[in-house]
Amino acid sequence: MKFLFDWLPVICFFVAYKFAGMNEESAQHFINTYMSGVVSGGSVTPDQSPIVLATLIGILATVAQIGWLKLRGQKVTGTLWVTLALFTVFGGLTIYLHDEVFIKWKLSILYWLFAVGLLASDLLFKKNLMRQSMQEIIELPDLIWTRLNLAWALFFTFMGALNWYLAFVVFKGDTDAWVNFKTFGVTGIMFVFIVAQTVYLSRHIKDQA
Template sequence: MTSAALGEGDGAQGKTHPLRTVLLDLGPLVVFFAVNALAPGDDVDQAVWATGAFMVAMTAAMIYTYWKDRKVTPMQLITLVLVGVFGGLTIYLHDEAFIQMKPTISYLLFAGILFGGLFTGRPLLKLVLAAGMPPLSDRGWRKMTLNWALFFTAMAVANELARAYLTFDQWVNFKVWGLTILGFVFALTQVPLLNRYARQKKTEER
């Protein structure tokens, strides 16, 4: 899942330009896709090269984000740590399975955070999005949190199915283009709910 799809982008110094947010999110994935396609060797060698390039691109994007916004979001930090751990295991053990598992762990982690917040009566979507959404009513936060928790769970299942049945090259295409597009499409389907509960919040405050 990308932070752009989730609506992140409010920096401490103002709002991040949406196009720059999208480019920073997609840039490392495009690097991963391109290096995997061009690197020499078998699937494992390509995965190692692509993973190394992806880790460098992610780090560069994070540094640039902090330089421009003077902050990074919790979601970005968690993603960077997971990329470092699973990417490092992929390179060290020469096993592409670890970088393929990274999206599943990310999605399940975010889903767990959101479900846990709902269970304790504290919808945590705003924490995950780092103030990237307008104020919503309490019902709106609960509804949006549940929707995103279910979506993250479905994405984890989709990634595991792809990992089990696709070749590594096919999985890379699915990850870079399929899951990314699904994230943006789902985010668009939430816009009407977002607008409705934002209006409801304004009405409650009057």
């Protein structure tokens, strides 16, 4: 359930994009009727409607995530706040200008900010964010915590570059392919990375037993 909750905006974005893509005229009518005040020129073309509607749904899903956590008295992580801020800014530009370029950039910038945050916290403030988030679950030597923090920073750097390359080079002009990558490709790569991390850490956990 937590996995579905964490990925709620991505799932909602994907479903909304595919649904709008299969019903472009209806999506266009909805946007031009109810969202004319927040789109440049007051209207969008049928082919622009899927990304505009999906972006709106993605933003609302992220707001709903935060609202649900607040209602339950749970902590809203800095990561989620940053995600909402970037989603609102870059998603807002995509909606207003009905241009998918901005929402595509959002994913890369988000990953790069995560990478910078991990490195800056460790190097400048001597705070290992990976250790702070996982130390209640597992115990590891200091060196392994440092490696883990660096590994995630490099991973996010790579993912940001990969998203940029696929969005603006490989899938340039093919938003549908990029949406598929954003939903399934990112999830698959993240899963493989976490499995590899678990295998690596398990050796050191055993050593401490």
